[in-house]
Amino acid sequence: MKKLLKGIGFALAFLVVTAGGLTVYHFATTSTFQLIAVYMNDGTPPVFRWSAEQALYVFHPDEQDVEQLNREAGAQYVVGVLDPEEARPVLKHLMDNGLDINSFSEVDGSRFTALHAAALSNNPRGVRLLLEFGADPTLKDGQGRTPLELVRFADNRENSLEDFSDVMKVLEKAQS
Numbered sequence: 001m002k003k004l005l006k007g008i009g010f011a012l013a014f015l016v017v018t019a020g021g022l023t024v025y026h027f028a029t030t031s032t033f034q035l036i037a038v039y040m041n042d043g044t045p046p047v048f049r050w051s052a053e054q055a056l057y058v059f060h061p062d063e064q065d066v067e068q069l070n071r072e073a074g075a076q077y078v079v080g081v082l083d084p085e086e087a088r089p090v091l092k093h094l095m096d097n098g099l100d101i102n103s104f105s106e107v108d109g110s111r112f113t114a115l116h117a118a119a120l121s122n123n124p125r126g127v128r129l130l131l132e133f134g135a136d137p138t139l140k141d142g143q144g145r146t147p148l149e150l151v152r153f154a155d156n157r158e159n160s161l162e163d164f165s166d167v168m169k170v171l172e173k174a175q176s
Helices: 002-019 024-027 030-040 046-059 063-071 075-081 084-096 113-120 122-130 147-156 165-175
Strands: none
Touching: 030 063, 046 084, 075 084, 075 113, 075 122, 084 122, 113 122, 113 147, 113 165, 122 165, 147 165
């Protein structure tokens, strides 16, 4: 029965997506990052959002997606785009398929982890979620700073317009 329902759902997704000018092939060949960042954000029409979610769980991530996400500290994309309730199952799915929650970004020289990126983005909900999934708050970026040290530095800058106190509290609690 489960297979039948999944087949019907997949056929329905195919019809809906094809009617929208896209094909299942498009979603199957779209990178995991693009599915998360483009199709699954709140401004996306519901039909595309639903189709992208289905494609994410059926076709993604493949080995190449996981390698790319790990080179880019890819968990940052999930917590940066989705609210925690939507991000939780996506993170679990990606981690079940090889995403390293503590991978370092190799693309920009920062060597940020997703936790560094969420902290510097002043995203306390994202920081909490990453910690819940095992992000290590003691890892250091390319300049030798933990996420907490990074936000303390950002918070103390003279021209800082942001208040990082919520993020600092979450990270301080995680390190205690």
